[in-house]
Amino acid sequence: MIDCSAYVDLGFAEVRLPAGSHICQIYRDEDERNDALLKFLLHGLRAGECNACFSRDISEETLRTHFSHNGISLDESVRSGALSLAEAEDIYFKNGRFDPDLMLDSLAAFYSRAVNEGYRAARVIGEMLPEIIHCPGGERLLEYESRVTLFLRNHPLTTVCQYDAHAFDGATIMDILKVHPMMVVRGTVIHNPFFVAPEDFLGK
């Protein structure tokens, strides 16, 4: 059973956050993205959590090297189920469309597995792809993110959503911020003042 009151270390921020936090990272470049991703997963693995990563352009070799330097075997982690790796396209755009329900089902399945397998905590990091704007179902992105916030209240998966600041327009970025209660600003995790509670957001 995962302890909802437990605090977890994100790895890239100074503070520990309650398990099940929903955090948005708006990154400027690949280094910033990779730095957060690698630290987040490394700390999860070190902490004995169940980890999932949906990202693009991050090679297994990069992960293997980074983990290896920190005494962790990528292959072993994957083989044991402590780390699930998937291409972001395969997760977000199943059947050629973005379906928040399927996504939430996937998150639920992941959470169940972590619980069933006895992990003390679970964490997910995913990179949202800019293609979602033009993808069928893409207009439900904000709905999805808002529902994730709701979902996490009962399924304490610590979740980081990564968005490329250069790939989305300014208005969309602001909209995205509204559906994430926490955000990372210059390596610091803060409560998002623009956050709109899911009840309100989805109620609108």
Add this chain to the structure above:
Amino acid sequence: MTTIPSQVSAEGLAKILLIQSMANQMSDEKAILDFVCRGLEEMPGAGRAYVKDAGPTPEHGHTSEAARCRFPVKLQGKKFAEIIVEVDSPEHFHPYLSFIQNLCFTVAVMLEEKWLRRDNERHHQELELRVEERTRQLREEVREREAAERRAVAEKLRAERYLEVAEAITIELDPLGRIAIINKWGSEILGYAPQELIGRDWLDVAIPPEQREPIREVLREIVSGNLGPLEYFENEIVTRDGERRLIAWHNALLRAEDGQILGTLSFGSDITESKAAERLLRIKQNDLDHAQAVAHLGNWRLNVHSNELTWSDEVYRIFGVEKGSLLTYAMFLSFVHPEDRAFVDTQWKAAMNGRPYDIDHRIIVNGGVKWVREKAELEFDERGNLLGGFGTVQDITDRKQLEFDLLDSMRAAEEANRAKSQFLANMSHELRTPLTVIMGALGLMGTKIEGPELQQLLGMADDSADQLLRIITELLDFSLIDAGQLRIDERSFDLRKCTQQVVEMFTSPARGKGIEIDLAISPDLPVFIIGDPNRLEQVLKHLVENAVKFTQRGRVEVSVAKHQKKVAFTVRDTGIGISPSQMKQIFDPFTQVDGSMTRPYGGTGLGLALSKELVELMGGKIQVQSELGHGSTFTFSLPLKVFHKKEKVDF
């Protein structure tokens, strides 16, 4: 210390600060302004927020001008854009105005920084590009300069090599006529080492003494600029051994950049041998021209590849055309006599297809007619295309005139001969008529007169008349043959009977002389053949009569045999024979075996000549074999034409 109004919430300020922090992460000014506007919309009391950068201000619903807050964004002191916030609740929004103005100022700085950075990057990139381009240009220039220097060195070396290996004298003289440069070929021709020649006076070294001063004067005029360079001239040089060589020179002036004459550069070719060969060729050509003129024989040559037709001088003369005139086939044809033109054209076209070309024809030259004989040997490639050819034209007018004169003479002679033969034929006929009367009268007289003396005289007159008749008859036949009027009959007759009658005719006279006369007829001969029995009998009578006449002892044998498709008649005797010299003219008219014998043996001298003519007219040939003192054998053969029953038989 800034006082924060009490209406300002921490959350509102946090939003402004967060906008400020996050905006800088946006990619461009539009993204920044959009982000800021969308963030301002989240401020307390705020409605819509948008950017006015150009064009009329959009109207949004009921919001009045007073409800709008404008936040200029200035870049380098100038308004770049304006953020307009439609305020729903001024009392909640206005407390943040100063913070928002500060935000907009920060945004402006942010944009300016981005621009500057972008400009700097662009300038930097441009600078890098320029540096890179200039570096590339410099590298290229260096490469080109190095390549040019290498080329120049290579060209110089190559030129020097050319000069060394060239079979031409290359010599550079300074303005005083001293040798500055001379190549290997030049020094070798002169018989010196190059270093022996450098600096020496060219005229003193190489020019024959009698030519030095005139050439020196010309050289002086050239280097002083008074005379242009003689681009080509020929003169003799003297080698170290004293041999004189003829050199053809090509010359150029060497000038400095300021135009000052630095000297002369000359290239000389040794033409001693070629000039001698040219002289010899000229002599040979003159001889050939002379020979052609004497023989009235010219020649031409055609080269299809170069489209050149050349005539020798004699051909020009024969055709009466000025030497060097344009030559075409059409022009040639215009000279040909109109009556011969089609013939010549046909023959020439046939020659173009490989047929021989050897014709006589007429040409019209200056209104007169000439005869020419033309021969050509044309050359073709393996596909039959004409390559060219060689031909001769000979003026044969004189020879043709002689031929025509001779032909006229022959025709006149033949005409005269025919007239003579006609005369003889007529005369013979006219003589035979009264002679026949005389002979008839003598026969009558024989029945009237008596006494041996008168009978003897009458017998002599009768014999003479008979002989005279024979002579006249033979003369008549001969003249008929000569005049082409004697006809040979073609009819069937009994060959055995004809032959036997002739032999029987002379059996009695032969026995009277004590000689035997035999006849042998081959059994494989047909009885009847086709021919002229009278003329056959005439020939046989001549031969048998002669055999009996010129045989004093022994025998005369007459035989007739089949020989292939011919009938061979042989008359052999054991008489006096014929000498080799007499054999040559045995068949000539008025000739007998021995002139001296004519009298003792009698005869007209026409018998054998007439026999030969008759045999030949009948399609046969007569021959004689004889040895003086051992008899003679005359043989003639006639075509065997076998009689078939349909034809009429003459018994």
